[in-house]
Structure formats: C-alpha cells, structure tokens
Amino acid sequence: MSEAPLKAAIVGCGLIGKKRAAAMSGARLVACADIDVSRAKALAGSVEGCVAFADWRDLLDRVACDFVIVATLHDSLAGIAEAAVARGRHVLVEKPAGRFGGEIEPVLAAAERENVRVRVGLNHRYHRALRKARELVDAGALGDLMFVRGLYGHGGRPGYDREWRADPKRSGGGELIDQGPHLIDLARWFLGEFTLVRGFAGTFYWDMPVDDNGFLLLRTADGKTAFLHASCTEWKNTFSFEIFGKLGKLHLTGLGGSYGVERIAFYRMLPEMGPPETTIYEYPMADDSWAVELAEFIDDIRLARRPEPGLRDALAVMRIIEQIYRESADDHRS
DSSP states (O other), rough: OOOOOOEEEEEEESSHHHHHHOOTTTTTEEEEEOOHHHHHHHHHSSTOEEEEEEHHHHHHHHOOOOOEEEEHHHHHHHHHHHOOOOOOTTTEEETTTTSSSSEEEEEEEHHHHOOOOEEEEEEEEEGHHHHHHHHHTTTTTTTEEEEEEEEEEOOOOOOGGGGGOOOOHHHSSSHHHHHHHHHHHHHHHOOOOOEEEEEEEOOSSHHHHHHHHEEEEEEETTTOEEEEESOOOOOOOOEEEEEESSSSSEEEOOSSSGGGEEEEEEEEEOOSSOOOOOEEEOOOOOOOOHHHHHHHHHHHHTOOOOOSSSHHHHHHHHHHHHHHHHHHHHHHHO
C-alpha cells in the first residue's frame, strides 16, 4: 500500500510559490498565505480543498500540515521558517534562508531542538545537467578534482534598481546574495568546505545601494579552488559551470528557458593528451528540478534524515557572502 501524500502549505504565492505548487508531486497543497491575499486566493483556487490566508500566522495556527514551504522575500524567510519549526512543522525555505547568518542560526537551533527537517531551496543541484555531472564526478570520470569556474548572470529589466532586490533592508544585499548562493553551493557541493575566501562585490551599472556584480576566489584546505562570478549586468542570461579534474573536464551551460538548453560537454583527456575525447549531453526537456527536489525533501521527512542542502549549507554559503561584503565595504572606505 502506498503512503498517503503529505500535507503541504505555502507561504508566499509569487513566482516561486507558484513553481512550488506546480511541482507538488507526492504531497497535497492544503493551504497557502500571502500578504497580497488575492495571490493566495488565486493559488488556492487552483487546488481542490486548499484554503487561503492573508496572514501566515493564521495558517500555522489553524491548518494541520506536515511541512511548510517558505517562498517570501528575504527579510521574512528566517522568521517564518523559525515559527513553523517551533510548531513542529518541517520546512523547505527558499535560498538564501535569511539576509545574514544571524537570522539563519536561530532557525538551525530550533530545528535541532524540535527534531524537524529543514531543507533550503538550492534547487540547482537538481537540474538534469547537474545531476549528470554529480554522477560522472562520483564515478571518477574526472579523476581528482582541481578547481571549478562558474558564471551566473542576467541583465535585469527597466526599473530593476527600484525593485525589492535593490533595497538592502529587504534583500540583505544585491546580486551576490541573489544568484550568488547557487554558484557557491554548487562549488561547495563538488569541492568541499572553503577555508580561504577572497573577493569583491561592487555596483557598476545599476543605480542602487546594493551590488550588481560579485567576484569570488575560494580555496579549500587541500587547495581546491573556485573562481565564481555572479552578475546582473550580463545582458544575455547566462549559466556556465566548469569542473576541472586531472583526467578531464565538464562544462555545463544553460538552465532551460532564457538561459538556453541544459548541456554538458565532457572532455576526457587521452593518454597522449592533445584534443580530448568529447561527449555531449543535452537536456531539451522541461526543467524537473523543483519536483525532484521536493521528492528528496519528502524522503527527508519520511526517513528522518538530515536534508542536504540544509541550514548548515545555507549558513556556510552566507558566511562566505558576508565576508565578501565586509571586505568590499572596507575597500570602499579606504
């Protein structure tokens, strides 16, 4: 007999909340909340038996659910996640899980105290190309890894500098805390913990008090290195992630949609070196990362296992971002 679907609630019914609702395989959406109650009602109306709230506190108090997805702006991610955890609910909170490490730490403490699972929505690990890359690396196809090189960027849109992401009180920062967490998380996933952090976050084009470009140079204790660049002056939406090993390299491009078809080029070094043996993998089908990630989270709950990526991963990512912001502020003052 198959297990009954878990009951889920969503707080934040904007673009990401809708994506989460559309990927609700293995769970049933029973409630949603948004400060714009019309958005909550629209989402609830698309799911039989789902109820809408204007206040997430009412949702937590009045609805029995197994887990809560928190898909709000950065300034409320940690507070809502902590409140849900305190009520014994499992939580999937969108990246970066808070505006700074001091917001994430209480959520982590509460999750450990209440013995609930908290997963952080770093869904890029679950794109088909990234899953294939993980498979190849784990199989030893690249040999010992040496370094990664990553670029993630877009070009904004008219008025971008007046949106919530440009308000540090709501966002916690700019491009480095927006797309940067995905790059840093992927680099940590393949290379491990970084013990040396260098970089700069600056504002080159957009008239806003947050960064529009972040440049990072990270190194592990055993010398593995990541060179990363997050940008919202890229103009053409771009994702590029290269993984270099002693036996070859992987070059991942695209995330679907405006970022282009997901693709991996596997360059396997031959004994005589010279031009490598090249294998291309392409994934032109629809992105299933949201559904795969949710399935992993449901397994986290059912198996009582620690989610990865979880709050400790989000905190490690945030510490790197905070250090870059501190160093950039010091450079600016000097």
